[in-house]
Amino acid sequence: MISIELATALRRAGLRWTPAEFDRFAVIGREGDAVPFVIAEMPASLVLLHGELAIAFHGASEWALDHVLHSDVVWLPDEAQLRGVIEGYLLPHEPLELQRAAAGYRCRAGRHSGSGDTAAEAYGHTLLAVLVARQ
Secondary structure, three states: OOOHHHHHHHHHOOOOOOOOOOOEEEEOOOOOOOOOEEEOOOOEEEEEEOOEEEEEEOOOOHHHOOEEEHHHEEEOOOHHHHHHHHHHHOOOOOOEEEEEEOOEEEEEEOOEEEEEOOHHHHHHHHHHHHHHHHO
């Protein structure tokens, strides 16, 4: 899983998220924002609240939180999700490579690259480079 800091940087750079079942996210701007949640039938599901997409919590959950707006959370994509997003930005002939390095992983997507301690972090930093270059 990528860090909340990297996830926040990806969001600021323009990464869009359409929540789906089993996606992980964290609440931003709250004391417990380091706690990842998973969208599932229990304990968190997607609902419309006054016309705005919200994530509702069911049963007993941390902080007795009933719901949180989509705009108040940050997506924590996994390795496969990050790879899929990067692939969507690449032309058919552009390579997407992940290599194990002495100190973690290195990813190259077209002319952009990134590295990290985990494969997900390397993909995340590479996607950040792609998004920043598109701004």
